Amino acid sequence: MHTKLIEKVQSFAAKAHEGQRRKFADEPYINHVVRVMQTCNKVSNDEVLLCAALLHDVLEDTEVQEEDLRSSLNEIFEQPDTTRVIELVRELTDVYTPSAFPSWNRRKRKRMENDRLKDISADAQTVKYADIIDNSTDIANIEYGFSVKYMSEYMSLLEVLNKGNSILYREAIKTVAQSLQHIQNTVNKV
Numbered sequence: 001m002h003t004k005l006i007e008k009v010q011s012f013a014a015k016a017h018e019g020q021r022r023k024f025a026d027e028p029y030i031n032h033v034v035r036v037m038q039t040c041n042k043v044s045n046d047e048v049l050l051c052a053a054l055l056h057d058v059l060e061d062t063e064v065q066e067e068d069l070r071s072s073l074n075e076i077f078e079q080p081d082t083t084r085v086i087e088l089v090r091e092l093t094d095v096y097t098p099s100a101f102p103s104w105n106r107r108k109r110k111r112m113e114n115d116r117l118k119d120i121s122a123d124a125q126t127v128k129y130a131d132i133i134d135n136s137t138d139i140a141n142i143e144y145g146f147s148v149k150y151m152s153e154y155m156s157l158l159e160v161l162n163k164g165n166s167i168l169y170r171e172a173i174k175t176v177a178q179s180l181q182h183i184q185n186t187v188n189k190v
Helices: 004-016 029-041 047-055 066-074 079-092 106-117 124-137 144-160 167-190
Strands: none
Touching: 004 029, 004 047, 004 106, 029 047, 029 167, 047 124, 047 167, 066 079, 079 124, 124 144, 124 167, 144 167
């Protein structure tokens, strides 16, 4: 789905992520958020949800502040839709980050993040499933120890994220399981 609204939001996301590269795949970061949106579009034509998918990492991974995002979205959407996009993006933005909680180890931060994420809206969980699906493919091809840890964290997260779209939920579980199998097959070949 490529409406004028989505094109404008995608352009905003591209500018926000300009110059960023994916950590686990050598490609422009914008490719990831577009794929997340496209995955969501398989199960929903809700423009607000699709725009939130495009923007799901903007507050977390760019210099864009919520006020800037709101101002830009107000030029694209009616106020209620702007509010809904912001709410979804906020729900998808990590709270328990190393910079915010430097004395906590990764395990504790992930446990706290999972506890928070289990209560996010069904729409936000749907976007998170698409994010997990896209990330899993890239992560399965990196260093063994870290990739196994990441996939295990995703499995734990999916145990508590059960309110989103059921089709994408099943696809996320399947993708993570297949990624774990790929990792194991790769290790067995070595």
